[in-house]
Amino acid sequence: MSMTQNPQNSLSIAQNLIRCVSVTPDEGGALDYLEKILSQAGFTCHRLPFSEEGTPDVDNLYARLGTSSPHLCYAGHTDVVPVGNEADWDFPPFDAHIEDGILHGRGTADMKGGIACFVGAVLADLKSGKPLNGSISFLITGDEEGPAINGTPKMLDWLEKRGEKIDHCLVGEPTNVTEIGDMIKIGRRGSMNGWLIVKGKQGHVAYPHLANNPVPGLLAVLLAFYGERLDKGTEHFQPTNFEVTNISIDNKATNVIPADARAQFNIRFNDLWNGEQLQAWLHKRAKKALKDTGFDYEIEFLVSGDSFLTDAGPIIKTLSAAITDSTGMTPELSTSGGTSDARFIKNYCPVIEFGLCNRTIHQVNEQVPVAHIEQLTVIFEGFLGRYFLK
Numbered sequence: 001m002s003m004t005q006n007p008q009n010s011l012s013i014a015q016n017l018i019r020c021v022s023v024t025p026d027e028g029g030a031l032d033y034l035e036k037i038l039s040q041a042g043f044t045c046h047r048l049p050f051s052e053e054g055t056p057d058v059d060n061l062y063a064r065l066g067t068s069s070p071h072l073c074y075a076g077h078t079d080v081v082p083v084g085n086e087a088d089w090d091f092p093p094f095d096a097h098i099e100d101g102i103l104h105g106r107g108t109a110d111m112k113g114g115i116a117c118f119v120g121a122v123l124a125d126l127k128s129g130k131p132l133n134g135s136i137s138f139l140i141t142g143d144e145e146g147p148a149i150n151g152t153p154k155m156l157d158w159l160e161k162r163g164e165k166i167d168h169c170l171v172g173e174p175t176n177v178t179e180i181g182d183m184i185k186i187g188r189r190g191s192m193n194g195w196l197i198v199k200g201k202q203g204h205v206a207y208p209h210l211a212n213n214p215v216p217g218l219l220a221v222l223l224a225f226y227g228e229r230l231d232k233g234t235e236h237f238q239p240t241n242f243e244v245t246n247i248s249i250d251n252k253a254t255n256v257i258p259a260d261a262r263a264q265f266n267i268r269f270n271d272l273w274n275g276e277q278l279q280a281w282l283h284k285r286a287k288k289a290l291k292d293t294g295f296d297y298e299i300e301f302l303v304s305g306d307s308f309l310t311d312a313g314p315i316i317k318t319l320s321a322a323i324t325d326s327t328g329m330t331p332e333l334s335t336s337g338g339t340s341d342a343r344f345i346k347n348y349c350p351v352i353e354f355g356l357c358n359r360t361i362h363q364v365n366e367q368v369p370v371a372h373i374e375q376l377t378v379i380f381e382g383f384l385g386r387y388f389l390k
């Protein structure tokens with residue numbers, strides 16, 4: 001397989017995508033544009049708008065070329081997070097301006113740039129004229145940065161009902177740290193939020209014996225949670241981590257002992273835990289911390305995903321080899337970082353994640369070096385060649 005014939009292709013696709021204002025849940029023309037260029041390349045495209053009460057309607061795109069196996073799916077999202085304070089940007093966030101070899105704009109790294117690299121690689125591959133020994137699909141949602149209800153989960157369900165089976169999935173989220181090729185994600189930690197209330201007795205600050213201030217109780221519970229390590233990490237995972245994200249006491253009066261005190265926390269957890277086990281661990285320590293204090297407490301929990309490790313040996317090797325071929329680097333296989341739609345896909349097929357660098361994602365002045373776009377396109381071309389044995 002030859003090197004990319006037109007590396008400019010990925011760059012111009014990235015620019016065209018970035019110029020679509022597709023802040024979740026707005027499609028902004030991004031899916032229309034992808035549908036157009038993929039249809040021209042022979043893909044069969046399906047627009048999949050989904051809705052559910054209480055969430056915004058979201059449009060999605062599924063495009064497939066070929067019907068035989070192996071079936072390689074590239075999954076990603078064209079929605080982006082809001083720009084924040086537009087005046088803080090060096091260049092307008094939807095202009096896709098290039099200056100000194102850097103592409104600027106919202107979504108450059110997360111993850112329109114990554115999608116553009118894969119589309120560019122596929123188009124170059126098809127142009128080579130060699131037959132495709134299998135099929136390629138794109139599963140592109142407009143609901144990754146939002147509630148993630150009317151996107152990937154419903155698309156996967158739709159595919160299953162049609163009897164379409166994906167053999168391997170590559171999620172194009174930005175995984176690299178500083179260089180293209182330094183990190184592949186092969187799983188993700190789980191995430192659980194908790195809301196703690198410690199209830200005391202309200203009263204006058206001058207008569208504390210008639211009240212029971214819940215603040216020392218709240219602090220005791222939080223220190224108990226912070227005071228003990230949950231684990232030391234496992235072969236592929238960082239240690240499980242507890243973080244308080246908010247403390248609040250709804251009281252403006254300076255002479256009142258408040259009735260209750262609240263804290264919000266998040267736990268990112270590895271493959272030693274699930275949500276229920278964590279909840280039991282927390283309750284045991286909260287009860288001990290508040291023993292004989294007269295405080296009541298309650299904790300509400302929301303588990304937004306369990307941890308997972310992909311069973312994707314061959315595809316990890318194929319991608320690693322393509323990376324080493326073109327960069328000389330051996331990628332680290334990691335489970336660090338936040339959650340992504342891979343948490344849904346892993347229930348259907350082996351999934352790995354690889355894309356651009358994540359240094360500026362969700363920030364003001366999100367940006368990507370043009371050289372990274374070219375490098376990632378070349379890696380994807382090598383990956384396609386190896387995957388389809390060309």
Ligand SMILES: [Zn+2]
Pocket residue numbers: 077110111144173174
């Ligand atoms: Zn993303």
